[in-house]
Amino acid sequence: ARGGLVLPGLIDTHRHMWQTAMRGYGADWTLTQYFVWYYLEHGRHFRPEDIHAGNLLAAAEALDAGVTTVVDWSHGLSTPEHADAAADALTSLPGRYVLALGNIHQAPTQWTADPGIRAFLRRRRTDDDMLAFQLAFDVTGDPEFPEKPAFEAARELGLPVTTHAGVWGATGDDGIRLMHEHGFMGPETVYVHSASLSADSYHRIAATGGSVSVSTESEQSAGQGYPPTWRLRAHDIPVSLSMDTSVWWSGDLFSAMRATLGADRSREHLQAHERGETVTHSALRADQVVAWATNGGARALGRGDDLGTLETGRKADVVLLRNDDSPAMFPILHPYGHVVFQAQRGDVHTVLVNGRVVKHAHCLVGVDLAAIRHAVANTVDHLRGALGEEA
Numbered sequence: 001a002r003g004g005l006v007l008p009g010l011i012d013t014h015r016h017m018w019q020t021a022m023r024g025y026g027a028d029w030t031l032t033q034y035f036v037w038y039y040l041e042h043g044r045h046f047r048p049e050d051i052h053a054g055n056l057l058a059a060a061e062a063l064d065a066g067v068t069t070v071v072d073w074s075h076g077l078s079t080p081e082h083a084d085a086a087a088d089a090l091t092s093l094p095g096r097y098v099l100a101l102g103n104i105h106q107a108p109t110q111w112t113a114d115p116g117i118r119a120f121l122r123r124r125r126t127d128d129d130m131l132a133f134q135l136a137f138d139v140t141g142d143p144e145f146p147e148k149p150a151f152e153a154a155r156e157l158g159l160p161v162t163t164h165a166g167v168w169g170a171t172g173d174d175g176i177r178l179m180h181e182h183g184f185m186g187p188e189t190v191y192v193h194s195a196s197l198s199a200d201s202y203h204r205i206a207a208t209g210g211s212v213s214v215s216t217e218s219e220q221s222a223g224q225g226y227p228p229t230w231r232l233r234a235h236d237i238p239v240s241l242s243m244d245t246s247v248w249w250s251g252d253l254f255s256a257m258r259a260t261l262g263a264d265r266s267r268e269h270l271q272a273h274e275r276g277e278t279v280t281h282s283a284l285r286a287d288q289v290v291a292w293a294t295n296g297g298a299r300a301l302g303r304g305d306d307l308g309t310l311e312t313g314r315k316a317d318v319v320l321l322r323n324d325d326s327p328a329m330f331p332i333l334h335p336y337g338h339v340v341f342q343a344q345r346g347d348v349h350t351v352l353v354n355g356r357v358v359k360h361a362h363c364l365v366g367v368d369l370a371a372i373r374h375a376v377a378n379t380v381d382h383l384r385g386a387l388g389e390e391a
């Protein structure tokens with residue numbers, strides 16, 4: 001490792017892995033266009049094998065970039081067969097995953113009570129810490145609180161809930177208040193984005209010990225609200241990082257760290273200038289952002305004791321950044337700054353997950369990329385046929 005940087009495996013707490021099969025397709029979308037495409041029109045065309053293909057590609061991409069743990073926010077699971085396909089893909093690659101079950105084609109109350117989904121969980125939940133589970137659904141803010149039975153199901157099943165909260169025009173303060181008033185906010189709850197909430201909602205999140213998954217690249221171009229790290233810091237709410245979906249954005253957390261540090265500082269400067277002042281010392285530091293991408297993710301997943309830092313007795317999820325052929329990898333004078341502003345996925349030399357070498361000398365080990373390429377091509381062909389060339 002001489003001349004390189006060793007860091008804990010990176011942890012992504014919110015990634016719609018199934019959508020990686022359509023990598024880059026939505027680069028110019030807004031959130032509205034995304035909702036129309038996946039939720040209203042074309043999401044139903046994804047077969048179990050398409051979920052499988054997307055998850056395989058996303059899993060390989062994550063390992064390649066040193067992302068050793070991913071929460072697969074899998075909200076395209078329209079049948080139990082789709083759920084099995086998602087889990088099969090995740091267990092076939094040597095990463096650490098949390099499969100967050102979701103289904104945008106049914107109400108949360110409906111699919112969480114589905115006997116097929118209950119049977120899936122009985123079949124697939126084990127003590128193996130390489131594949132854990134969450135429930136993934138959003139809270140509309142309807143005063144009738146129709147999501148209540150889904151929260152009760154999560155409690156009954158002993159599964160944490162992850163929810164897109166604070167998404168401009170979609171989910172907001174009413175949803176947070178209803179969750180809080182009904183006692184469904186806890187330390188295990190992960191709030192994704194939380195970019196357009198009032199101080200009252202941040203107080204409720206802080207008081208109940210929950211954490212926020214910030215997807216800065218997503219918030220910057222989709223329109224959920226300004227990336228909220230500046231508000232989360234003010235309320236002392238724990239932060240983890242995520243990239244959301246490769247249908248738009250980069251699947252490496254170097255980009256997420258860089259975008260997050262830039263967005264926080266950009267806003268700090270803008271606000272100072274409006275007061276006629278100059279920022280002389282940045283509030284958010286590079287080491288904090290690296291901690292969010294590692295230990296922050298571990299703590300959000302209740303794994304702060306065995307993941308997210310390099311210490312004796314912890315799980316061996318380790319990344320070596322080293323690239324002797326790169327003129328950007330020396331000199332290394334500020335290690336955290338180097339990780340955030342200089343390094344990228346091509347500099348990931350070696351990756352270990354649970355003590356197993358999954359990438360070495362810049363090449364994935366034991367991952368059949370040709371087979372994944374074939375599966376994804378089949379999915380793209382299927383969707384092109386089902387949707388028509390115009391779509």
Ligand SMILES: [Zn+2]
Nearest residue numbers: 073164192244
């Ligand atoms: Zn999302």
